[in-house]
Amino acid sequence: MPFTQMDLIRFITMTVEHDPENLLQIGRDDAAAKRLDRGIYILKSDMVTESADLLPGMTPRELARKCVVNNISDLASKGAYPIAFLASVGLPKGINIDLAKEIIAGLEDGVKEYGTHLVGGDISIAKEIIVDGSAIGKVHKNLIARSGAKPGHDVYVTGEFGLTWLGYKILLEGMHAEEPFRQQALSSVYRPKAQLKQGLLLSEIDEISSSTDSSDGLYWSLRYIAESSDVGILVEDIPISDKLADFLTSKGIDCVEAAFYGGEEFNIVFTAPEEMRREIEDIFLENNFFLKRIGRVVREKGIFLRRENRTIELKEGGWVHFF
Numbered sequence: 001m002p003f004t005q006m007d008l009i010r011f012i013t014m015t016v017e018h019d020p021e022n023l024l025q026i027g028r029d030d031a032a033a034k035r036l037d038r039g040i041y042i043l044k045s046d047m048v049t050e051s052a053d054l055l056p057g058m059t060p061r062e063l064a065r066k067c068v069v070n071n072i073s074d075l076a077s078k079g080a081y082p083i084a085f086l087a088s089v090g091l092p093k094g095i096n097i098d099l100a101k102e103i104i105a106g107l108e109d110g111v112k113e114y115g116t117h118l119v120g121g122d123i124s125i126a127k128e129i130i131v132d133g134s135a136i137g138k139v140h141k142n143l144i145a146r147s148g149a150k151p152g153h154d155v156y157v158t159g160e161f162g163l164t165w166l167g168y169k170i171l172l173e174g175m176h177a178e179e180p181f182r183q184q185a186l187s188s189v190y191r192p193k194a195q196l197k198q199g200l201l202l203s204e205i206d207e208i209s210s211s212t213d214s215s216d217g218l219y220w221s222l223r224y225i226a227e228s229s230d231v232g233i234l235v236e237d238i239p240i241s242d243k244l245a246d247f248l249t250s251k252g253i254d255c256v257e258a259a260f261y262g263g264e265e266f267n268i269v270f271t272a273p274e275e276m277r278r279e280i281e282d283i284f285l286e287n288n289f290f291l292k293r294i295g296r297v298v299r300e301k302g303i304f305l306r307r308e309n310r311t312i313e314l315k316e317g318g319w320v321h322f323f
Contacts, residue, residue, distance in 0.1 A: 003097045005123040011101055012118075016108055019084065019117030032119035034084060040139040042080040046070040050129035055189060056171045060099055061106035062190050064089075064131050068110025070215060071135035073194035073266040077213040079144045079203025080137035081196065082116035087133045090126025103131065114196055140203040148209035149229035149271040153297040156280070158198045158268040159290055161218050162240040162248070162255065163188040165262030181247055192266050198289050199268055205280065211270040217263035217318025222303045225271065234304045234311070235295040256305065261317040271297055 013027030023033040048067045054060070068085060075082055087107050091100055111118050116135075149155075167189035169175040170182060177185060194213075202208050210229055214221040222233045238245075238259050245255040272280055277293065284291035298304070303314045 003100070007097065008100055008104070008123055012104055015104070016118050017112070019119050022084070022117065022119050026119055032084060032086070034119075037138075040080075040143050042075050042078050042137040042139065043134070044071050044074045044137065045132065045134040046074070047130065047132040049131075054129065055168075057186070058190050059102065059106075060129060061102040061109070063129070064103045064106025065110040065113075066192060067131040067133040068107060068114070068135075069192050069194045069266060071133050072110070072114045072196055073213040073215055075135055075137035076194055076196045076199025077144065077211045077268050077270075078137070078139065079142055079199055079211070080139045081200055082111075082114055082135050082137045084119045084136045085111045085116050085133060086119060086136075087121040087131055089121065089123050090128070090130035090132075091123065092128055093125055095129075103129065107131070107133075114194065140200045142203050142206060142208070144202060144208050144211040144270070146210050146212050146225050146228035149225050149231050149233075149297045150209060150273075151231055151297050151299045152274055153209055153271040154274055154277055154293050155222070155233055155235070155269070155271050155295045155297060156291055156293050157214070157218070157239045158195050158270075158284075159214075159265060160239050160241050160244075160292070161214070161260070161262060161265055161267070162244050162258035163262075164192075164264050165258040166244070166248075168262070175251075177247075181244065188265070192264055194266050195268050197287075198284075201283065201287060201289070202268065202270060205272070205276070205283065207272050207276045209271045209273065211268060214265045214267045214269055215263060217261055218265075218269070219260040219303060219314055219316070220263075220318040221269040223316075225269065226297075226301070226303060229297070230301075232298045232300045232302045232304065233295060234298045234306060235314075236306045237292065237294045238305075238307075239292050239294050256307075256314075260314060263318055
């Protein structure tokens, strides 16, 4: 049955939880307003589209939630927590209203998961489903850029890699994977998680020298830090689980491909001085967070891998859009 954006706005007004700090009302005012404290604020925008991001088996609700995760992950890597979220939604003509409501529900799922609110946005007609999200965050203690890594600093990751690479291979290329790898891989694609708590913890450590999220893949994350800091990075320990590495090897797949060239893992990659190693490891252990030191910052430009007693420069690759 045909519906208008007014029908959907009324649905939003009735179902989206009101932000008590919003001085205006979502669905009733044409903007959001907040009284801000002093501090550093992060502004971030990220979008998902039906053609590029709605994978086989993924629901529009999961797609909308993923838009929130994309944005929150970048806030986390800067050491910021979200204080508001806005979303502009494009819907194709003839879409079922229940499907449109599921997209709104997915946005609400995401903002609730990370302790913030949907405070506004826009709805319009598009050729396909488009969800363009914008997050506003406040730096918890220290703002962490990509540009502070120095030669000799340790390189860490807050999660393992490879599952999303496997998930994309299963969904897009029909790769066969036994359990539990199949379900783990699909879950990592359909229900990714931003590491907000880990990012806020990093913000409390004054010595963290650089940070980025890994939504474009581990290779690009390392490259972003290296180029922003005018250094190189040597990886000495590939951050992939032994079980997944063994599974991939049994399929004749090099785990380097899965670990470095996947994307959308939403882990945090960061650097810190070597003398902070014990303290950082203890802090993460106390908080029951995964942490793995994977290498070190070097003077020579490039991304290198030390493997089987030889050092190679990794090829460029990862999550990119070709236009």
